[in-house]
Amino acid sequence: MPCGKWNLDRTQSEPWCCVRRHVVTSYSPPPASPAPQGCPPIPCDVPIPPLIREIVFFGDPVLRTKCAPVELTDEHKALADDMIETMHAAQGIGLAAPQIGLPIQMAVVDVAHDPECLTFLKVDGEDTPLADIMPLIFVNPELEFGDEKDVMNEGCLSIPDLRADVTRPEQVTAKLTLLDGRRVTIETDGLLGRAIQHEVDHLNGVLFIDRLKPTAKARLRTSLKRMQQEYKERQRRKQWKK
Numbered sequence: 694m695p696c697g698k699w700n701l702d703r704t705q706s707e708p709w710c711c712v713r714r715h716v717v718t719s720y721s722p723p724p725a726s727p728a729p730q731g732c733p734p735i736p737c738d739v740p741i742p743p744l745i746r747e748i749v750f751f752g753d754p755v756l757r758t759k760c761a762p763v764e765l766t767d768e769h770k771a772l773a774d775d776m777i778e779t780m781h782a783a784q785g786i787g788l789a790a791p792q793i794g795l796p797i798q799m800a801v802v803d804v805a806h807d808p809e810c811l812t813f814l815k816v817d818g819e820d821t822p823l824a825d826i827m828p829l830i831f832v833n834p835e836l837e838f839g840d841e842k843d844v845m846n847e848g849c850l851s852i853p854d855l856r857a858d859v860t861r862p863e864q865v866t867a868k869l870t871l872l873d874g875r876r877v878t879i880e881t882d883g884l885l886g887r888a889i890q891h892e893v894d895h896l897n898g899v900l901f902i903d904r905l906k907p908t909a910k911a912r913l914r915t916s917l918k919r920m921q922q923e924y925k926e927r928q929r930r931k932q933w934k935k
């Protein structure tokens with residue numbers, strides 16, 4: 694809710710109130726006394742630049758949460774812009790909402806940099822160019838898998854600097870709701886199929902490390918333990934500041 698506090702970050706062209714979606718288009722500094730109560734009436738039809746959100750790391754319990762289904766609103770469109778901005782800034786090809794601390798069934802994928810990364814792509818049964826659906830933003834996914842398996846080296850923005858070979862189904866059929874509310878069926882393989890599976894795993898509290906063979910996971914154990922301790926340390930510091 695609006696609180697009347699102002700963020701006058703000079704890197705922003707406009708001052709912001711605590712509610713990011715309210716841009717102050719005609720700002721005048723609040724009087725020194727008394728303190729302003731709440732935000733003034735503010736027009737909300739000004740285009741809002743997307744924000745880079747903070748990515749949460751392994752150890753944070755939100756990454757182990759089974760996420761809630763989404764009922765789309767305009768807020769999800771703004772959130773999607775933020776998620777795409779955050780994913781691109783981190784040089785990732787996918788990002789799920791729990792990775793920015795939100796336990797909801799929403800994710801973004803963008804493999805447009807590599808048009809050769811798949812052998813086929815159908816949307817509702819029609820052959821479709823990859824560029825037509827990138828970046829892919831979806832909520833409430835349901836997946837079905839083909840029988841063939843494939844191995845690819847995977848990483849995760851929430852588990853930085855660790856990578857491992859992961860075996861997954863090669864082909865995936867994904868029923869997804871797009872931001873405009875359309876429910877579509879996407880059939881594909883390759884990197885796009887892999888990225889969709891990885892992100893949908895996030896929405897179920899599953900990480901790629903859970904899909905490793907025990908020997909591969911054992912090799913990562915020390916690093917994962919360190920990340921868990923770092924998370925606990927960050928939490929302690931936050932409590933200390935309060």
Ligand SMILES: [Zn+2]
Binds near residue numbers: 849850891
């Ligand atoms: Zn991930």
